[in-house]
Amino acid sequence: MSRLVLVLNGPNLNLLGRRQPAIYGRETLADIEAACRREAEDLGLGIRFHQSNREYEIIDWIHEGREVAGGIVINPAAFTHTSVAILDALNAFEGPVIEVHISNVHKREAFRHHSYVSLRADGVIAGLGTQGYGLALRRMAALLDEGAGGAS
Ligand code: CA2
DSSP states (O other): OOOEEEEEEOTTGGGTTTSOHHHHOSOOHHHHHHHHHHHHHHHTOEEEEEEOSOHHHHHHHHHHHHHHOSEEEEEOGGGGGTOHHHHHHHHTOOSOEEEEESSOGGGSOGGGSOOSGGGTOSEEEESSTTHHHHHHHHHHHHHHHHTOOOOO
16 A cells, blocks of 8 residues: 555645644644654655645646545645645545644635535544644554555
């Protein structure tokens, strides 16, 4: 089973650390990527870390993941609340999926309380700040150790 994990990030997350620090903190996406790479190395995982503001690019990475990845960690950002297309792509992926949100979406506007991606996710982390990514990778390593599906 592949120990390669895709870490996918949706729209506007490229702005992290530059605006709205009260909600999303001061770390940039590059800081998160570096922390994910350190965590992945400790866990014996490989990662591919991507961000896009375009829905189709996220869908294409999920499709590629069907061939190469054991699991997907995804912060779909605003697409969480709107995208049946990303849900459909994740439904065609066989390995574990963990959904991450930096903020506690349940403490925010009502439109953020519904997630299409949660209909597919094996686990959801919200409100633990950027630490949520590293925790998701830890859980992903445990799921892959247990043999929870994915590309071989
Ligand atoms: O809490 C999260 O991680 C979210 O996925 C972030 C999304 C939001 O639409 C979700 O409801 C919850 C927004 C990401 C936008 O990030 C920005 C960062 C800095 C400045 C502006 C936007």
